[in-house]
Amino acid sequence: MSDLLKNSIRFILFILVQVLVLNKIPSLHRFITPYLYFLFILWLPFKTPRLSMTLIGFLFGLSLDFFVHTPGLHAAACTMIAYLRSFLIILLMPKETLEISYAEPSITSMGFMPYATYVLLLTFVHHVYILFLEWLQFPNILYFLGKVFATTGISLLLITITEMLFNRKSRYRTNVA
Amino acid sequence: MRNVFLFIRRYFNLVFFLALQVVSLMILFRFNKFHESVFSGFANEVTGSVNTRFNSVETYFTLKKENELLRAQNAQLLNKLKSDFYWPDSTSTFVSDTVRIDSLEQYRKFLYLPAKVISNSVNSQQNYLMLHRGEAQGVTKNMAVVGPAGIVGTVVSTSKNMCVVMSLLHRQSKVVAVLKKGSGYGEVSWDGQDPGYVTLMKVPKTVTAQKGDTVVTSQFSDKYPPGYMIGTVESIEDDPSANSYHLKVKTATDFFSIQHAFIVKNLQRGEIEELEKSIKRIQ
DSSP states (O other), X not given: OOHHHHHXXXXXXXXXXXXXXXXXXXXXXXXXXXXXXXXXXXXSOTTSOHHHHHHHHHHHHHHHHXXXXXXXXXXXXXXXXXXXXXXXXXXXXXXXXXXHHOSSOOHHHHOHXXXXXXXXXXXXXXXXXXXXXXXXXXXXXXXXXXXXXXXXXXXXXXXXXXXXXXXXXXXXXXXXX | OHHHHHHHHXXXXXXXXXXXXXXXXXXXHHHHHHSOOTTHHHHHHHHHHHHHHHHHHHGGGGHHHHHHHHHHHHHHXXXXXXXXXXXXXXXXXXXXXXXXXXXXXXXXXXXXEEEEEEEEOOSXXXXXXXXXXXXXXXXXXXXXXXXXXXXXXXXXXEOSSOEEEEEEEEXXXXXXXXXXXXXXXXXXXXXXXXXXXXXXXXXXXXXXXXTTOEEEEOTTOSSSOTTOEEEEEEEEEEETTTTEEEEEEEESSOTTSOOXXXXXXXXXXXHHHHHHHHXXXXX
């Protein structure tokens, strides 16, 4: 399957799962929105140019925004993590060469610790940014901090489950292919 | 000049990123201020069609509850039928006028348009519902939306076949309300915490409120029909800084399972607005 097709399907699936399943979970609602959709951006291939990465992030966030009627909120956060992603990968990758060997970020391609740091940092940035924008409108500092940590925790849990459920085949790319 | 171009070329990624940030923040704050967005019409149609499909499945989960509510409302309406009332001794004869003027229509103030809820949220600070009825079916902005049990919200944006409703559970929603006992005017708003409860603010201390009192819409509201249920008083809090109470009100509408609603059209709203405008002109 080509990268374009695969990622287009992921785009739609992540949006639908977020809107139709995760946003409807009632027992957590008061404090936490379980966010998972931004994993799409973390999974984009290494070789995506930085410019289109930023643009994809924006469009992805915007399409979620239209479902939840907050145009701009998720778009801003997604643009942010899509932009920061490439810097983080350069910092965290054990060797430059790995970037060519594997298609996209995963535990196998980056190693456990670098990948965990990568996910943790971007998740945190995403949530802080989204909740900060919300906080600007209704200031309440304790509520804000509690929400950031609780939401990050839940998101990390969801990402772990997703990684375990869907074993992405990150095959080693040879020169032949 | 050359340096400027070089600079832009070197930092094009950063510039592009910042531009997108500015764009998203602009849409965000603009939307929250005026409740409308650049693409809202088109986007409503697209997201609406996805939501409609999903909702056709989701409806089944709340079917039983919905049935009960509609039965209760049916019973209430049946009790208002003319045939329920019987006068044993009628001293007047009924003559029907042949002049074809529908005199009833002139005095009608509120018209109820039924609509299906196709998406709903309760877990954000700003909750919206989407209804499957739009401009083509006579919905305009600022109409009130009520459910079988109690009020739901206000229409904030419309497209051809859908409309978006600002839920009562929205940090910016405000409804003029009164205790059903007849006193205690105040404003119902939501603190963004628990979707089951709203707050009736600024009720003067001269009013005696009790747990269980019914809170209804006031006749001062230009959107909601007067006397429509909002909820029941759950607890009473003193506001130490002012001479007033804050009443915690349990909403009559169950926002978790709402499936049907009525959009309320105020047929005399135009007249009211004109009058208000003329007052402003005098001042």
